[in-house]
């Protein structure tokens with residue numbers, strides 16, 4: 001289904017001014033996630049809806065500007081959707097550390113909204129813990145055991161922490177650069193919304209059209225009308 005410019009403006013208006021996590025949830029719902037369930041999706045599952053929305057709005061090519069962390073050179077590259085979908089490895093949601101066996105589940109947006117310390121977040125993702133055949137309360141897990149969780153959490157939800165292998169054409173440095181679809185898509189949506197609002201403003205002034213009338217004109221014709229009105233941005 002085409003994502004119309006009018007719905008894009010609606011999404012932008014709803015998400016504008018929200019915290020990063022709430023904004024990502026609005027975008028996930030716009031991308032097809034069930035509104036009542038979006039907060040309980042693993043962050044990686046949520047981000048799959050953001051990728052889907054991004055593809056519907058702007059296509060499957062992702063132009064990026066990245067600075068090389070070694071020489072500082074600005075590198076221009078274009079990623080494809082497939083680069084941003086790490087293959088799902090069946091990573092067991094279980095770790096064994098220092099005689100403890102810990103079962104866990106991936107981090108959700110609701111966790112990020114409701115929990116305000118790292119320890120509390122990790123504890124919340126623990127489903128069950130045992131030591132020497134006895135159940136252990138998650139609040140009693142030693143720090144060393146919880147410290148092993150972040151890597152395991154990332155492994156079981158790779159879409160939540162996408163990294164792109166890059167090498168610098170200037171100095172040859174190689175590194176893994178994080179890619180955050182929520183930040184990327186929001187930046188694009190904001191720029192697009194600003195452009196659309198400008199078009200509406202300029203064409204409403206020039207021709208007395210309403211917002212709906214401006215958005216009903218195709219982007220190509222709109223550019224032409226803006227030129228004729230002498231107000232191209």
Ligand SMILES: [Zn+2]
Pocket residue numbers: 068069070071072073168169170171172173
């Ligand atoms: Zn470099």
